[in-house]
Amino acid sequence: MPAVSKGDGMRGLAVFISDIRNCKSKEAEIKRINKELANIRSKFKGDKALDGYSKKKYVCKLLFIFLLGHDIDFGHMEAVNLLSSNKYTEKQIGYLFISVLVNSNSELIRLINNAIKNDLSSRNPTFMCLALHCIANVGSREMAEAFAGEIPRILVAGDTMDSVKQSAALCLLRLYKTSPDLVLMGEWTSRVVHLLNDQHMGVVTAAISLITCLSQKNPDEFKTCVSLAVSRLSRIVSSASTDLQDYTYYFVPAPWLSCKLLRLLQCYPPPEDGAVKGRLVECLETILNKAQEPPKSKKVQHSNAKNAILFEAISLIIHYDSEPNLLVRACNQLGQFLQHRETNLRYLALESMCTLASSEFSHEAVKTHIETVINALKTERDVSVRQRAADLLYAMCDRSNAKQIVAEMLSYLETADYSIREEMVLKVAILAEKYAVDYSWYVDTILNLIRIAGDYVSEEVWYRVIQIVINRDDVQGYAAKTVFEALQAPACHENMVKVGGYILGEFGNLIAGDPRSSPLVQFNLLHSKFHLCSVPTRALLLSAYIKFINLFPETKSTIQEVLRSDSQIRNSDVELQQRAVEYLKLSSIASTDVLATVLEEMPPFPERESSILAKLKKKKGPGAVSVNELEEGKREGGELNGGGERGGDSSSTPSPSADLLGLRAGPPVTAAAPSAGSLLVDVFSEAGVNDDGFLSEFSRFVCKNNGVLFENQLLQIGIKSEYRQNLGRMYLFYGNKTSVQFVTFTTTLNVQAKPVEPLIEGGAQVQQVINIECLTDFSDAPLLNIKFRYGGALQNLTLKLPVTINKFFQPTEMASHDFFQRWKQLSLPQQEAQKIFKANHAMDTEVLKAKLLGLGMALLENVDPNPENFVCAGVIQTKAQQVGSLLRLEPNAQAQMYRLTVRSSKDTVSKRLCELLAEQF
């Protein structure tokens, strides 16, 4: 009875799966799988056409094999064939295969797209949903191109079934995420927003994800969703638990949708409309009140659902940060959760409180929970929770509790999980620095840190302690004494030796009066560690030794003896050998005066962002820490890095402490310490060039020739330039904004430049002329490197000179007919570059015209049939060739978008022009 065996059909699949499960070894399993793969391959390749049912069976087997972790490199075609079957089962398996084993083979995508197109127009809701699922799963660009126009129509059409609407909403969201430029919401916006009012809760659930994503990207266009979301939320919150029937989950009405509504509202500031705001505050209060009510069920699902809403409500309250009353209630609620028996709630409470701690209204309230949090850090069984506790301690730390928190974190470090030690070390180091009232405490803390977790103390941490000791003369003596004591320990961490070597080399003289730490004792102590250390540390120690010779002439002979020994002067390591030779020579031939000058005490480091903070930010990604830091900064004013003022006084005016708080505020100044082989040079190299900073300045010069190119506290650079044919001349004006002169001022450039005056007096300005010749087309701008000394510190900055290809445009006037003829001539795909982008500035016709003229092309009137559009023509003059270019800019005022098309005879030019211009409008 063939029909029976067929119906029983998937028996083949079941047998195969059982076989696999019965395999005793991995090898047996692989053997069985290979046998099956060969079988399926031959069936697919065989002459006999397979019926849909067999295809389905084999495709199922392939799916199973894939799940076990084996590559599947065939079967795609058979799966695609299943898509065009009329049977649901076959179609469904085909789509499943495609969704699980996406293949970007474009030939295949075309076939898949065809099948999808048929199913979308089939009006069979099941088939439509399958097709929409497939698009959402694959989400490739080709699919977006094919369907981005169709899906919004399905989504808002009146006769679309609810289940199809749901799928269409999420399908559209997926396409928007992968290809935002292809999904143009314009005309659909308001109808999509009104899906929040849909009667079917499932449709609202799906639509809200779409609306949230779109709102994040285009907040203004979607802001009408706020009032709709508030009224929907209010209806849910105030409904009895039975009103929403199936959407009530363990006595909680529509918890998932409530969470999503609260998330959506977090995309916006508090509603301006008083009535809407009042209603929302009422909702939030109701949610907080309900949390206090006795539970309607003992099931964990009930409390989960209830608390999911509560946590989102608290997030929204924190986001608004404007209702002190709600904030304090939120904090109290979280405080209860901190001691809840459910671990999940303790975890989430710690996490939410972290954000709450940065609000000025609730910071104090958060602080009252310090004992509980410290206790959590000590006793929680779960490392995830302990980590959140450590995060919260970090967030709630301020001057009043810093000592306690740092001490607790230090003691936790001794037993902390390896996975979080490095981060803990960074946090302790930052807190110690930020809230140090007396620097001896700071030095103690960092040295403790090295003692407890030396392996996890990154370079940034010990660099930083040295920077601070050098910049603060009130702590130098204490630091010297403390490192000296710390080095007495028979086994101490190499990082301790580094700090010790550096500090004693600089400030050993401050403790040399005590016979217990006389120069020779200090030297012998350091040298006893020498042989156990790695090469970089030894190199540092050698530098410390030569500094000793300067500080304490009486140690000269001993140290020279050491330097002269074979193990130094003939060391196989080049760096060590060179240092030994040079230091030995220096100490023997240089007079004491020369020696004193060369080995002078390190000058103070320029105040700048803590390198540790930068590292923590890098580790955690932006956002996590920075918001917090900025908040802290506002509250605390100038801290350790607070420029001129020392220590305690925190009532400061805007001080250079801004530098501590983010590169954004700081100028791209790089400084290097001028010392014989100082390792500290490395600390500063990362600051390098502030990319964001100069990029924006750079792009301002695309359409203009004069202006200020760069400015920081020290230096202003102005620019004036003129261009003719392929030649240009640029005048750079360097203005010294300080009252101190800049010395050894040099600039280097990869184009011909006349040398600049090496000295700029305080308040004065010098000029430099640069002649430019465009040899061929280019996209990278020349880099200008500027170095000078201000006070003791070397300043180094690199700027992109605003020389762009469009500067060499010659405008070309032409009539409409000519323009379109040439436009057609430049029709090779690579000759055209196109960009569609959002307007960054108001779409004012006159401003646009001025910018296009500034670009250097001729602005052609009466050429484009649409008077809203702009067309331009010009020829770029280079020494090698002339490049004719045509441009068309089509503004769409309604969508606030532009389409920019550039065609030119050279592909690289089209591309570059397009890039440059897209940033201008």
Next chain:
Amino acid sequence: MIKAILIFNNHGKPRLSKFYEHYTEDTEQQIIRETFHLVSKRDENICNFLEGGLLIGGSENKLIYRHYATLYFVFCVDSSESELGILDLIQVFVETLDKCFENVCELDLIFHMDKVHNILAEMVMGGMVLETNMSEIITQAEAHNKMEKSETFIFQCPRQDR
């Protein structure tokens, strides 16, 4: 957004993997192994959230999981999702499976992978939640079963194919 949904048993054998972001097949397998390693070493009755493994985006993403008898259900999500909400979603998923398979067990997932995928597709699409209402999901799943049966009847199938 949900980045991935993984089901594996106590020995780390995958029973369902669904990725909503594109990874190579190799990386997918590594992610499954890494996730198993992270989740399986955790005690029972501690919290259900932890930071994601490095392969799936590290601390940007969270793993939210539940352990039922022999199976781990793990959702990897980004910060836009509510942790407790996802925990409930897992519960809804499992309860739905339980209703559809009548006391679901690991074997059901093994032998009816396509059905599990179907049920999941009724709940989550492209990494976003489509439907949370269990009876709606079950209605859809039953409708599909019915369609399947009516199609197999064409072949005169006397046995029920579950």
